[in-house]
Amino acid sequence: MNLNTTWTTLRSSSKATVSGGSDELILCADFHTTGRPEAGFAELVARLDHDATFWHVNPPVVAPDSGTAAPAYVRSWLEPVRAQGAPVRAVFGYCVGAVYAAALADELALVQEEAPQVLLFDPEPTAMATIRHQFGNVFGMLSSILVEEDVAETEGEVERLIRVEGMTVGNYAAQLYTTFRRVGERAFERAGLDQEYGAEMWALFSSFLSYLSFADGLDPRDRWLTSTALSSSGEYNGLNRLRGTGELGGGELVAREIRFEAGHGDLLRSDGVAQTVGKLLER
Template identity: 30%
Template sequence: MPNEESWSVLSAPTSNSVVLAVDFPAPGRSEAGFADLTAVMGSAWSAHGVLQTKLPAVTLADRPGPETYLDYWTGDEQLSGREVVAVLGYCLGGVYAAEIAERIARRQSTEPAVVLFDGQVTDKQLLAVEIDKLIALGGPVLTADEANQARLRAVEIVTTPGIALADATEEIVALYREVATGAFRKVGLAPERGEEVVRFFETYMAWLTAAEGIDPASAWGRSLALTSTDYAALEEDGAPTAVNATKLIDKRFRLEVSHADLLRADETARVLRDHSGF
């Protein structure tokens, strides 16, 4: 079996052949995950086990780099005895998937396929996008002025001339802590529970920031990409995280599926069965 600290089993391996799925799973999130994709693929993947990344216990204060995550997933013992046929990446997970595939290709006889689902690259603008999502979720609690001031401050942070991504991330997390603490107080959430929520956001932002140290160009140049209608909207808006990603991708299928449903849609399963090659 794979190292249980580094990988969760979505579909138990019946042989030494596995598909690796790279994601930042969040409890209760609205977007479909790789467990949903595994279910919708059904017997098409019956010859392979499906394993999904778990996260190392690091915080933003540790200033983790990409090696922190990559070594945790691909060290000597993590996938011992496994033949990796494909590495899948959801959103920013596609950046990590690229380097995992490169590492695996250096130690087995075949190159794993690389499949991206709304693949994006790290950019300071993405920090503002992520906190904007959380501000929107806090709509019933935050006043319009509080929400607007938080958004303006986020934009100010990420557009600070010369600011490094890691420094911008720390400021964004501090901003979220300030806004969230006030919101939690209004709804009577226990301080320790509120701190858990903030820490989870911090963990996500550390994962996002560390991806800046990976160049996915080589693996993405031979990748298969499936993109959603929401991704198309990002491109139309000129969002660098999507526009710059698309320039690197080899083969792409634009699906009439939302980002939230991309990993559970029948159309996604059809494209994978017809074009993934594994």
């Protein structure tokens, strides 16, 4: 399967416009969609004075039941980066994106003279509870065209699957995607919506579920132990959650943690976080 990953430029370095100047690249890993209430990396970058080119990933459109392996998925992210040719100075990762930040840094450390700095923002691995929560958010986008039977069928399947013995994150995501397509296509037909809109919805949702579920095939712990985490005050987010659940075991999770009063959704729009990131990048 051809995995096509692209990157959006959040800001270009001033050096990139100077003849003979070298560019510095910083990668941002997060799945950001229009209308999401949580702040994204575009808001953080707008508050930074650091002169570099910042790229934000657009993960490939691939279904969670495609059989794609997590390493191949990550390699597709790196193809445009390597083609660009500039050294990657740092990798940022927000929430589950912190898992991908670690994987990208591991790969880049093999081909660069110096491994990129890794900054983690409320880092956490994928769990089935995460997928269930995010599925509910996306499914809610269809609320205006759903009938009571649609909602009952979907909610019942969401809860039934998560209780199946031996259920994995990958299988859970794949089966939720199947449910979403079945119910959604029925609702689209009933509402008379065109196929183009449906195709956009399926592409967005399949990309998002794959982004969440493929992270379960990556182990970020070694890289996290050399990284800096910037944590919100959210009790159920990032390292705060992991300490409570013990998902990654006991002991240290990162090399250094810097805590902020901002909530999870406001972490990337916090001026205090931006000031700290700027200082970390100057080291």
